[in-house]
Amino acid sequence: MEPILNEQQSLMRETAVRLCKDYGGPKRARALRNAGTEMDVPAWMELVRSGWLCAAVSEDAGGMGMGILDVSLALEEAGKQLLMVPFAEVAAVAHVLGKIGARAENQLRAVQQGLQILMPALPQEGWGNVGSALPIARFEGGQWFLDGRIRHVPFAQSAQSYLVAARIGDEIMLCAVLRHLVKLDTVANVDGSTSSELVMDGSLVEESQVMVRGAQAQELLETLRDLLAITTGAALVGVSAAALEMTLEYIKYRQQFGKALGSFQALQHRVADCFVNLELNRSLVYRVAASYDAGQMHAAMAAAVKARTSRVALSLTRDALQLHGAIGYTDEHDIGLYYKRAIALAALYGNDINQTARFSALTL
Amino acid sequence: MNWDNTTLFSDDNPADAAFRREVRQWVDKNCPENLRDRPSRVTPPEMKPWHKKLFERGWIAPHWPREAGGMGATLEQQLILFEEIARIGAPTPFPHGLNFFGPILIHAGTPEQKARHCPGILSGDVTWCQGYSEAGAGSDLASLKTRAVLEGDHFIVDGHKMWTTNGTHADWMFALVRTDAEAKPRHAGISLILIDLKSPGVTVKPIKTIRGDAEFAEEFFDNVRVPKENLIGPLNGGWKLATMLLGGERFATGHPRNAAILLNRARQVARVTGADADPAFRQQLAALEIDLLAFTAYYRHGAALHGLGKVPESMTPVMKLAAGPLAQLASEFLVQVAGPAGASLADMEVDGEAVNPAEDLFEMRRVTVGGGANEIQRNILAKRALDLPS
Ligand SMILES: Cc1cc2nc3c(=O)[nH]c(=O)nc-3n(C[C@H](O)[C@H](O)[C@H](O)COP(=O)(O)OP(=O)(O)OC[C@H]3O[C@@H](n4cnc5c(N)ncnc54)[C@H](O)[C@@H]3O)c2cc1C
Numbered sequence: 001m002e003p004i005l006n007e008q009q010s011l012m013r014e015t016a017v018r019l020c021k022d023y024g025g026p027k028r029a030r031a032l033r034n035a036g037t038e039m040d041v042p043a044w045m046e047l048v049r050s051g052w053l054c055a056a057v058s059e060d061a062g063g064m065g066m067g068i069l070d071v072s073l074a075l076e077e078a079g080k081q082l083l084m085v086p087f088a089e090v091a092a093v094a095h096v097l098g099k100i101g102a103r104a105e106n107q108l109r110a111v112q113q114g115l116q117i118l119m120p121a122l123p124q125e126g127w128g129n130v131g132s133a134l135p136i137a138r139f140e141g142g143q144w145f146l147d148g149r150i151r152h153v154p155f156a157q158s159a160q161s162y163l164v165a166a167r168i169g170d171e172i173m174l175c176a177v178l179r180h181l182v183k184l185d186t187v188a189n190v191d192g193s194t195s196s197e198l199v200m201d202g203s204l205v206e207e208s209q210v211m212v213r214g215a216q217a218q219e220l221l222e223t224l225r226d227l228l229a230i231t232t233g234a235a236l237v238g239v240s241a242a243a244l245e246m247t248l249e250y251i252k253y254r255q256q257f258g259k260a261l262g263s264f265q266a267l268q269h270r271v272a273d274c275f276v277n278l279e280l281n282r283s284l285v286y287r288v289a290a291s292y293d294a295g296q297m298h299a300a301m302a303a304a305v306k307a308r309t310s311r312v313a314l315s316l317t318r319d320a321l322q323l324h325g326a327i328g329y330t331d332e333h334d335i336g337l338y339y340k341r342a343i344a345l346a347a348l349y350g351n352d353i354n355q356t357a358r359f360s361a362l363t364l
Numbered sequence: 365m366n367w368d369n370t371t372l373f374s375d376d377n378p379a380d381a382a383f384r385r386e387v388r389q390w391v392d393k394n395c396p397e398n399l400r401d402r403p404s405r406v407t408p409p410e411m412k413p414w415h416k417k418l419f420e421r422g423w424i425a426p427h428w429p430r431e432a433g434g435m436g437a438t439l440e441q442q443l444i445l446f447e448e449i450a451r452i453g454a455p456t457p458f459p460h461g462l463n464f465f466g467p468i469l470i471h472a473g474t475p476e477q478k479a480r481h482c483p484g485i486l487s488g489d490v491t492w493c494q495g496y497s498e499a500g501a502g503s504d505l506a507s508l509k510t511r512a513v514l515e516g517d518h519f520i521v522d523g524h525k526m527w528t529t530n531g532t533h534a535d536w537m538f539a540l541v542r543t544d545a546e547a548k549p550r551h552a553g554i555s556l557i558l559i560d561l562k563s564p565g566v567t568v569k570p571i572k573t574i575r576g577d578a579e580f581a582e583e584f585f586d587n588v589r590v591p592k593e594n595l596i597g598p599l600n601g602g603w604k605l606a607t608m609l610l611g612g613e614r615f616a617t618g619h620p621r622n623a624a625i626l627l628n629r630a631r632q633v634a635r636v637t638g639a640d641a642d643p644a645f646r647q648q649l650a651a652l653e654i655d656l657l658a659f660t661a662y663y664r665h666g667a668a669l670h671g672l673g674k675v676p677e678s679m680t681p682v683m684k685l686a687a688g689p690l691a692q693l694a695s696e697f698l699v700q701v702a703g704p705a706g707a708s709l710a711d712m713e714v715d716g717e718a719v720n721p722a723e724d725l726f727e728m729r730r731v732t733v734g735g736g737a738n739e740i741q742r743n744i745l746a747k748r749a750l751d752l753p754s
Contacts, residue, residue, distance in 0.1 A: 304657045
């Protein structure tokens with residue numbers, strides 16, 4: 001169902017549809033993958049120009065004063081068009097920087113003006129439930145030094161710095177770490193995106209790059225996690241929607257047994273179920289994002305978004321592949337790009353299992 | 365913040381919030397104890413006092429227009445009444461007269477027909493049943509064969525209706541009958557008539573359900589005389605009226621509350637059986653709660669669109685396809701959590717309350733069959749929303 005939007009939101013959505021079409025699409029995604037390009041730079045520059053990276057930053061802090069719902073609407077389009085950019089991440093980071101205020105002002109301005117890509121670098125394994133240790137910060141001679149490893153950071157080679165949560169005893173701090181002060185170990189993912197391990201062996205962080213500490217840092221870290229779940233979930237809805245649309249077109253056109261595949265009831269019922277799952281997720285993203293914007297979101301709702309959008313994106317694109325037959329198994333056909341993007345995004349920031357466990361822990 | 369799966373995304377405005385408080389207090393005070401959280405089905409005679417109370421309070425027909433004796437309530441107010449009644453485990457009054465037939469009567473009935481039948485529906489003094497299905501006409505309802513032949517100022521009705529909920533208790537039936545055997549397409553030969561079940565020639569036999577009760581019945585019509593003025597709408601115009609009804613019910617039948625109640629019951633039972641210490645239980649519960657949250661989001665989104673007159677055609681089938689299986693999964697989960705007691709006919713005692721997982725399991729089986737089975741909903745979605753060929 002269509003979201004309920006005001007005029008400004010409708011306008012932004014229309015623009016997003018156009019921008020993502022112009023700077024995305026399967027052909028472009030394939031070319032980037034084949035060339036081993038981590039990030040689509042022209043698309044990124046266009047996003048910087050649009051101002052949407054700071055759409056969910058208050059006007060006082062220099063943003064557009066819109067919300068996570070607006071960012072999510074644009075991300076749905078980015079997902080549909082397979083845009084290869086860290087939009088979900090940087091928009092979430094920008095929102096958090098905006099909440100920090102003065103100590104993050106410079107970082108935020110640099111993000112907004114496109115002078116830096118500040119990627120969140122958070123431990124991914126278990127997504128905060130199990131097994132993810134934060135790097136350790138030590139203070140020596142008026143400066144901080146970080147030790148530790150953070151695995152599976154996307155777009156790490158394209159970033160200029162990373163937003164890192166580091167541990168100081170019982171406390172945590174959020175700081176910006178410069179890219180050239182960490183060692184990167186990068187591998188390619190199934191969809192052409194990358195996954196880097198950040199190795200910090202005494203990486204220097206100047207005091208001015210420490211943005212927040214203590215209880216507020218912990219709270220903002222949780223917010224960042226929630227937002228990454230929602231924005232990535234919105235992109236997964238877009239990926240799923242495009243895969244379903246492509247599949248519907250295919251089964252209307254492809255003939256077997258003298259009829260269009262789409263006339264067979266077994267297939268009709270399968271795509272009907274896909275549609276139901278997708279429709280629910282769309283409403284889920286809209287409602288949860290709007291709840292966040294209204295200051296009424298329970299953290300479990302964000303976990304639910306990522307769990308369910310991941311689950312459905314995987315099952316839906318898998319069904320899409322099946323309904324394409326052998327052509328779906330080829331590298332040449334575009335449906336595989338959606339399948340693989342679903343795999344990559346579902347794995348990030350807590351997959352279905354991680355987020356379901358998080359939901360459980362948050363609702364006990 | 366605590367997790368309350370019954371108030372998710374509810375965004376009452378101040379007036380609605382006040383109405384909710386008022387309803388909550390009143391329902392709590394006025395619903396008979398013996399009807400609350402009942403594992404077994406409430407029969408029409410048991411329902412009557414509760415129906416009457418709601419009637420006297422003016423809350424029995426929130427969705428009816430004021431001039432017909434209803435509240436003319438907004439969808440939000442309707443949902444509040446439904447939710448607050450469900451909150452204490454009280455039964456919702458039977459829908460056959462109030463929700464299924466009433467709106468048709470108000471829409472297509474003559475002033476005389478309305479004056480005659482609306483009061484009994486509202487007060488609950490008259491019990492209505494829906495006579496659509498037949499042995500040979502289920503999903504393919506338009507193939508129905510029960511005949512009504514006009515002779516003078518009476519229809520003569522012959523045939524057989526089946527699966528009629530409350531059939532053994534009902535005073536009246538609103539029935540789809542064939543009034544033109546030759547009509548093409550077949551649904552162009554169907555009319556909607558009202559049959560007094562005490563008429564000579566009517567035989568009602570109970571049918572035992574999978575729950576073991578006699579919820580539904582079959583009726584045999586042998587030369588039954590039905591006055592001509594009991595025709596609702598035009599002759600051979602019954603199909604349109606009947607299908608209108610199938611579309612209008614979506615917000616009441618697909619409410620996420622059904623699944624929420626079952627999941628909360630599973631939580632309670634798990635505390636008693638110790639299953640709540642099992643991580644596998646918690647993971648599965650969370651997965652179901654996540655589905656419930658998604659469905660609730662869709663439901664509230666739809667309700668908001670309804671207010672704007674922008675509900676897409678796909679909403680009715682999507683609601684049915686999402687709500688039914690979710691409630692069924694929740695009831696199956698409840699049975700699992702109960703362990704061996706899940707197979708028992710006897711009630712479990714949980715926090716001083718009687719719980720019967722098998723009853724819930726059976727009750728939920730109906731929701732994907734009645735009112736257009738889920739396979740039919742998928743057919744509708746495929747054709748109308750996804751534009752797939754025949
Ligand atoms: C508890 C309960 C209460 C009821 N109360 C009433 C009542 O008060 N009044 C009344 O009139 N009726 C009532 N019904 C009947 C109900 O409307 C019918 O059961 C329903 O329309 C399905 O018809 P059927 O049972 O004949 O199943 P069938 O139509 O025989 O269907 C059997 C199975 O085949 C599937 N199927 C059928 N056609 C297709 C197709 N084209 N493509 C794919 N799959 C198909 C169905 O989905 C179903 O799974 C009640 C039913 C139940 C279970």
